[in-house]
Amino acid sequence: MKKIASLLLSLMLVISLLGGCTPTPSTPSVNPSENSGITEKLSVYASFYPMYDFALKVGGDKIEIANMVPAGTEPHDWEPTASDITNLEKADVFIYNGADMEHWVDKVLESLQNKDLIAAEASQGLTLLEGHHDEEEDENAEEEEEHHDPHVWLSPIKAKREMENIKNAFIQADADNKDYYEANYEKYAAEFDKLDKEFKDTLSVLPNKDIIVAHQAFGYLCADYGLNQIPIEGLSPDSEPDPARMAEIIKFAKEHNVKIIFFEELVSPKVAETIANTIGAKTDMLNPIEGLSDEQLAAGDDYFSAMRQNLQSLKAALQ
């Protein structure tokens, strides 16, 4: 009898776990192409959050847009599912960052039957940074595969250029609404310039320039504002840090009196906490804006608010 009891008990636990959670209301605009016939809006797919946000800002109510990477998912290792590819077959515009961010893009675009799809690489025409660590060029051989640093959107000026490319793609797909897209772009271009000025004004007066970050995402931002990033992980956040790298970072932090170790939302903070504990520093979040969580989206956060939060965190760390 006891065996049955324990079996039942484990079954009941399983069932109660399943029952304890109500399914989330289906995320909005997962399938924009389906209603495109009625509204004649452009059906747009964006490869991950910043692309989604920029495209939404330019496209406004003239487009139906979906973000391919679900909220709260780390995009570096993400790959599209069969249903994502089916969606692309029906889409009008596909926006991706490029610069070695979406390693799956070339293969997927080649395989698509959809000849009318306008695939826009947002980072087109931008000067890219090389993708290796400055201090340890040949030691992490696996990382050599990624040739460029894809994190262009973290520089407001480069992000503005990305939005311009997105705007051009929309105009190409839907010339009738050219003025609308242009007007939206102009409005946000001014926002990007304002953000850039805020970063310049705030950061240039601060005495410290070194930031320790979870992964090597802030290269463009650092280049723009004269900062120096010391990444715990390479261009794509890994599962486990190597201890020698951790020791180097601890040594660096001690020597340069770094008071804050940055972690990021979509990667475990454990390593940052370990380093911070060792040197008696604090941890804080610096968002590489590779994806926002459902909570942040519900709170109305976007690229600009996340960047301003980053600026506050940087200010506190570098004072």
Add this chain to the structure above:
Amino acid sequence: MAIFEYDFMRRAFIVGILLAIIIPCIGIIVVLKRLSMIGDALSHTSLAGVAAGLIMGINPILGAIAACIAAALGIEAIRKRIPKYSEMSIAIIMSAGVGLAGVLSGFVKNAANFNSFLFGSIVAISDFEMILVACISCAVILAFILLYKELFYIALDERSARLAGIPVKTVNFIFTILTAVTVSVAARTVGALIISSLMVVPVACAMEFGKSYKQTVLYSICFAVFFTVVGLFLAYYARLKPGGTIVLIGVFCLVLILFAKKIMAKILLTMNKL
């Protein structure tokens, strides 16, 4: 030595050695019971527990422990139904655990929280985790010493153990709970990879040398400690990922031992012929 300068490396050694002592103790019983894959199955199930804990708003580590205990009891229950094919019970629970973890993780609102519980690394251990591992280690060592003979008899042959008057059900229950708690906590602390391999590989190595149960236990602990310590040193000085390094050293040693044994046997055979 530079390697011990850093707090996180000292922690890695302390926690690593503690786990290297207790996990082979559990491992040897598990291997004798033909449940070698239990470490894997339980660590997968613990993910479901973490997700459930986050969804229901209880401590995810408690969730992981509860899920592991349920899974371990489930394995025991199924194993008794089909004693001839005890590995099947693990396959069943493992697939249930993986499936459940996959479904539940879709409902977790705060991905960052989930990540921090999914991720375990021997070089990033918090105070709380270190204390937890120390407590569990004491419990396992104590139970293993007190129930030393009982566990061995049961692992070898449950029926004759019952005839000899050993309280099989109680001992099995205690062992199952200890296994579940150890795996759920250790997998979250140092990563599932280290746990499932430390449970089996050192035991496999020790079985090549141990002439008695006691010897095999002692040897497997020695092997596990050896793999962990060498793995941590190598990871630090050769800039490697510590978890994978520890596991690979273990497998490499096992292959080396099996190979050496085969050659020795051949040499003995030819010498006998001469």
